[in-house]
Amino acid sequence: MTIAQTSNSRARVADPGEGIGLDELALATRNHGLPLEALRYDVTPPGLHYVLTHFDIPATDAHSWQLEIGGAVDRPTTLSLADLMRRPAVTSRVLLECAGNGRARFEPRPVSQPWLLEAVGTAEWTGTPLAPLLTEAGLSPDAVDVAFTGADHGVERGVEQDYARGLPVPEALRPEVLLVWGMNGMPLLPQHGAPLRLVVPGWYGMAHVKWLSRIEVLTERFTGYQNATAYRLKVDADDPGEPVTRIRPRALMAPPGWPDFMTRERFLRPGPVSLTGRAWSGRAALTGVEVSTDGGLSWAQADLAPADPAHPYAWRAWTYDWTATTGACELLVRATDELGGQPVEQEWNRQGMANNLVQRVPVTVLP
Ligand SMILES: Nc1nc2c(c(=O)[nH]1)N[C@H]1C(S)=C(S)[C@@H](COP(=O)(O)O)O[C@H]1N2
Ligand SMILES: [Mo]
16 A cells, blocks of 8 residues: 555645544644744743644754765765854844744635644744855855755655755855754754754744754755645645745734633723734835724734844834723734735635734723
8 A cells, every 4th residue: 555545634625614623633732833922022932932843753862963964065074963063153033933824714724734823933043054064065056955854754645755845055055044953042942853953034934944964955956845745825736836935924913901711802901001912024124013903994003113133033022002992892913024014805825825814803891
């Protein structure tokens, strides 16, 4: 029997009215999100950062870890973690967001990890820049892509594979791209890629390969599953689609007031309320954040914290002073960058990728 015959995991879109299945629930419990109240922290505390792993968290050992650099280079190399840690180290505050964030809000729902809005976090990553390593290895002038392979292995939609992603050479040579071993001043946790991962500031999460064991320079485009089949923006199954790359603009609100245990509905008392949250974009500079307190009929500028030159790839805080009056209403927030804003109506795609539809927070202001 082939894997394709045993596997029942063909890509599909949920039927109208079909609820989240047990397989989606299993993914949702493995891959946890950022509780939205944790938007309050500049740097997401350990354990509150979202987690996404396609397969299992592999067993890894920092002492015996080896990173191979090969392919179209003059001097293929193997480096230990200690070798890497002897190189110049930098710490960089970088926001990560899963490209599937917002997937479960699509109608119809692409059946996969059912993120609502919480697949995001900002950490301080410590590591060494990738570009000098590639240059020292003697990158071929014909190099097109660099493939990054993790130590995790599995089957996705019938295809057996190591998790691997290709990155165009100009992106791989950006000085901000890091090989990291530290997160928030501590060694990487197993679920975040210990002992070594790639960080590609500005790109959606899939590019930040965890448990990084091999870097291969290619003189042709990388055609692995995670680039050629997954992470494509497409509407029809047969359409090859455009690749998912950089993070689209988004603002999120820390839901105000207090929640109902089951429904997560929010309750507040009348009076002044400071609405707060974070906004980001990985593709262009943010230009503003707007809030609506009347379900999207009218919008007003929120106060967006100035860009911090020390942390160009972190999220930015925003605040909006609201006076809550008794009754039910819906709060919305949206960010704009130099290339555009967030859609108020869904722009559907089959894999549930890069859905930056505006957040809606229904609240009840009690008498
Ligand atoms: N080796 C490997 N790297 C991986 C993944 C994976 O499954 N295997 N998942 C990717 C995806 S889709 C995301 S969104 C991020 C999540 O990183 P985090 O769990 O540290 O938040 O890791 C990326 N790197
Ligand atoms: Mo992801």
